[in-house]
Amino acid sequence: MKVLKVATASNPNSVAGAIANTIKDYGEVEIHAIGAGAVNQTVKAIAIARGFMAPLGMDLTCVPAFLNLVIEDLNRSGMKFIVRGA
Amino acid sequence: MKVLKVATASNPNSVAGAIANTIKDYGEVEIHAIGAGAVNQTVKAIAIARGFMAPLGMDLTCVPAFLNLVIEDLNRSGMKFIVRGA
Numbered sequence: 001m002k003v004l005k006v007a008t009a010s011n012p013n014s015v016a017g018a019i020a021n022t023i024k025d026y027g028e029v030e031i032h033a034i035g036a037g038a039v040n041q042t043v044k045a046i047a048i049a050r051g052f053m054a055p056l057g058m059d060l061t062c063v064p065a066f067l068n069l070v071i072e073d074l075n076r077s078g079m080k081f082i083v084r085g086a
Numbered sequence: 087m088k089v090l091k092v093a094t095a096s097n098p099n100s101v102a103g104a105i106a107n108t109i110k111d112y113g114e115v116e117i118h119a120i121g122a123g124a125v126n127q128t129v130k131a132i133a134i135a136r137g138f139m140a141p142l143g144m145d146l147t148c149v150p151a152f153l154n155l156v157i158e159d160l161n162r163s164g165m166k167f168i169v170r171g172a
Binding site (some may be wrong): 004035037039040044046047050059060061062063064065066075079082 | 096121122123125126129130132133145146147148149150151152165167
């Protein structure tokens with residue numbers, strides 16, 4: 001599954017465009033976010049992406065889950081979102 | 087639809103229990119969160135609630151949307167999550 005990484009500084013509109021394009025191509029996308037700010041931007045982006053998909057007759061659903069990554073030898077925990085076209 | 091309100095200080099495990107119970111009773115629940123911290127707690131709670139529902143053979147999907155509220159004459163924007171058992 002294609003993975004998008006979202007940061008606190010990510011623009012939700014740009015992320016929404018990437019989500020919409022990936023769903024159109026692959027039907028689903030996984031999004032990784034570490035930290036409350038990044039999670040917030042991700043949720044906004046998914047809400048915006050629903051607006052991009054609605055005219056195509058598609059809705060999006062997301063399934064959140066926990067994520068454990070090792071970045072530069074440090075354990076980081078975050079959230080991942082599996083977003084699917086429906 | 088029953089509405090749960092989540093704050094930054096909410097305990098994700100407690101919210102997850104409330105989500106699971108409401109889904110068992112009503113099949114769906116709406117969650118309101120204002121601010122990045124509250125959105126983060128909500129996403130964690132939904133991820134935990136999936137673990138509560140899995141042994142019952144149910145999965146949860148969530149649909150995020152924007153939320154506009156007037157609280158004490160001030161406009162506040164936040165996120166709402168519509169969570170459904172699947």
